[in-house]
């Protein structure tokens with residue numbers, strides 16, 4: 001087993017010699033923690049999961065964003081994703097506004113299990129500290145409950161990404177992703193497979209987190225397995241939603257909206273979605289060369305053609321004026337998504353604003369670095385130096401002190 005993959009393997013899996021991939025393949029579980037079982041989650045599964053029958057034909061509802069069974073779509077990706085946003089926002093509103101409907105189960109404290117759970121969260125924290133140092137630093141200002149919940153979500157996202165992006169990616173099949181999704185359903189159903197899952201299981205039973213964005217992230221990984229080109233921005237937008245916009249939707253129920261905020265829940269979710277999209281677009285623009293070496297082009301093919309460019313130019317890594325102009329337009333679009341996101345960060349609960357501002361400011365700076373590299377993202381990796389990070393962090397902190405708008409939101 002490669003060293004890079006070790007971190008996604010729980011100590012139990014290491015000790016019994018069963019690798020993470022093996023566990024995804026087999027779908028067996030290490031322990032059944034009925035302590036985490038939660039009627040609410042069962043209810044969610046009933047509402048959202050499984051198969052649905054349409055005119056006697058079965059089709060999967062893995063993703064909330066489904067085309068008609070014949071495959072046609074009548075809406076743009078942006079409209080369809082916004083539909084998910086509205087549903088998430090409605091769920092959170094229902095759960096946060098009415099206390100007698102609060103979907104938090106009463107915990108039965110079993111000393112042994114509590115120790116195990118806290119160990120599980122500590123492990124998630126260690127993974128975060130190792131893989132996302134700056135972000136982890138930012139979470140230190142959050143309440144302990146929120147901090148550990150964000151850690152658990154971070155770890156699940158990392159593990160999911162690692163399936164298709166990690167050193168064992170070539171062994172991952174759609175069937176393995178199906179098993180990973182079954183395992184996710186088990187997490188939401190209070191039956192975690194390993195200790196890192198147990199932390200997430202606890203998190204989703206304590207916060208109004210919906211399973212759909214998690215399912216959609218797995219859908220993004222499926223997309224990555226079957227697709228290496230994007231016809232237009234609409235297709236790319238959907239991919240970005242799946243792999244990163246979903247992170248925004250998963251995080252807001254944990255971070256919380258400031259009680260004094262006058263913004264609508266939908267507008268905050270929309271901003272969270274925008275931040276995920278902005279981050280992913282930035283990630284794509286930074287990694288053009290690296291992705292091309294894996295035969296992947298995450299750029300809209302129609303826009304490349306309009307700019308007089310083709311895959312060949314990308315594989316050859318030619319930094320021409322045509323490329324520079326194309327890149328300027330792509331960077332401009334990513335910045336617009338960051339602008340939309342910025343409007344929402346201020347509406348988050350006070351202690352959650354700093355990690356979000358910190359990650360936003362630092363990720364946004366990658367775009368400046370691409371420009372500073374004269375748009376050579378083929379052989380030069382744009383990165384923000386330690387000294388620039390040190391300057392940016394107090395700025396992010398100052399921004400996080402700005403309270404929510406007092407008037408009814410101007411956010412879209």
Ligand SMILES: CC(C)=CCC/C(C)=C/CC/C(C)=C/CC/C(C)=C/[C@@H]1[C@@H](COP(=O)(O)OP(=O)(O)O)[C@]1(C)CC/C=C(\C)CC/C=C(\C)CCC=C(C)C
Pocket residue numbers: 135150153154157158161165243244245247248249251252268269271272273275276279280283341342344345348355356359
């Ligand atoms: C404060 C904060 C950033 C919280 C989010 C914490 C969290 C749960 C992060 C999970 C990130 C993750 C591992 C996602 C898996 C898919 C993936 C790798 C996406 C790419 C991230 C960047 O990772 P990296 O540079 O390491 O990429 P490589 O694997 O090396 O290629 C992404 C580009 C997207 C990540 C998306 C976000 C962090 C969205 C954050 C949005 C919010 C927290 C919402 C904030 C709320 C408002 C109202 C704006």
Ligand SMILES: [Mn+2]
Pocket residue numbers: 161165
């Ligand atoms: Mn990645």
